[in-house]
Amino acid sequence: MNDNVFRVRLWGVRGSLPVSGVEFQHYGGNTICIEMQCGPHTLLFDAGSGLMPAGQALKADGVSDFNLFFTHCHYDHIVGLPYLPALFDPMASVTIWSGHLAGRMSTRQMIGEFMRPPWFPVEPDICRASINCRDFRSGDVLVPHDNVAIRTGSLNHPGGAIGYRVEWGGRAVALVTDTEHRPGILDPAVLDLIEGTDLFLYDCMYTDDEMHRHVGYGHSSWQQGIRLAKAANAKQVAFIHHSPLRTDSELDAIQRLAEREFAGAFTARDGQVIDV
Numbered sequence: 001m002n003d004n005v006f007r008v009r010l011w012g013v014r015g016s017l018p019v020s021g022v023e024f025q026h027y028g029g030n031t032i033c034i035e036m037q038c039g040p041h042t043l044l045f046d047a048g049s050g051l052m053p054a055g056q057a058l059k060a061d062g063v064s065d066f067n068l069f070f071t072h073c074h075y076d077h078i079v080g081l082p083y084l085p086a087l088f089d090p091m092a093s094v095t096i097w098s099g100h101l102a103g104r105m106s107t108r109q110m111i112g113e114f115m116r117p118p119w120f121p122v123e124p125d126i127c128r129a130s131i132n133c134r135d136f137r138s139g140d141v142l143v144p145h146d147n148v149a150i151r152t153g154s155l156n157h158p159g160g161a162i163g164y165r166v167e168w169g170g171r172a173v174a175l176v177t178d179t180e181h182r183p184g185i186l187d188p189a190v191l192d193l194i195e196g197t198d199l200f201l202y203d204c205m206y207t208d209d210e211m212h213r214h215v216g217y218g219h220s221s222w223q224q225g226i227r228l229a230k231a232a233n234a235k236q237v238a239f240i241h242h243s244p245l246r247t248d249s250e251l252d253a254i255q256r257l258a259e260r261e262f263a264g265a266f267t268a269r270d271g272q273v274i275d276v
């Protein structure tokens with residue numbers, strides 16, 4: 001492995017609910033899980049159903065020491081957590097971070113609330129890994145490894161969510177999901193996170209035409225992703241958090257429209273690997 005690589009691996013890019021079927025085969029149906037490899041360091045973001053294939057791949061590669069960051073804990077971002085093989089490996093060390101519930105609930109409490117009867121058959125104490133829970137506040141800069149700096153910011157989403165900007169080796173990649181802008185205004189907090197990024201992954205649950213029917217749901221459109229990319233001089237924007245109703249052919253159509261407006265825009269799919 002190249003020590004200087006900054007590799008983004010998309011394990012789950014669906015929003016709201018995992019889907020399967022012939023009309024979802026190309027873009028995939030797993031909910032949000034993003035891996036960033038910064039040289040020798042592995043960072044995971046969110047524990048949607050995509051965490052299961054991510055965890056299997058890490059196990060196959062012998063990676064048993066990594067950090068997992070939550071944007072927030074809605075079901076589509078947490079449902080894969082109990083299926084992360086490393087949690088049950090006594091040799092593994094997993095550091096889990098969250099900040100969207102700062103002052104209301106700790107990361108450890110969040111996991112304990114989610115992974116317990118009657119919602120799940122067993123409690124977190126069945127996990128054999130060394131699990132370190134870290135709490136932070138929006139605006140904190142996290143340094144999980146030397147030379148890896150992660151800036152954080154609050155997103156406008158019911159119950160709160162955190163956006164992340166990861167800086168490593170002179171490059172920057174941001175993850176911004178789930179978030180909503182006030183009509184006609186691009187959220188300055190989002191612009192700040194994505195300014196000049198090599199790539200940002202962005203909540204594109206809706207189209208502009210659909211937005212007015214979903215005010216208050218805390219999501220965005222792919223057109224807003226492009227407006228943000230242009231305003232913040234980002235090189236690339238990857239659309240993620242696809243609606244569970246959005247078929248492959250509809251996402252292909254969005255891709256064709258988007259690349260006409262901004263050369264660095266693309267519709268992301270499960271399994272995609274991007275080096276920045």
Ligand SMILES: [Zn+2]
Nearest residue numbers: 015016076178
């Ligand atoms: Zn979501």
Ligand SMILES: [Zn+2]
Nearest residue numbers: 072074157178
């Ligand atoms: Zn959400």
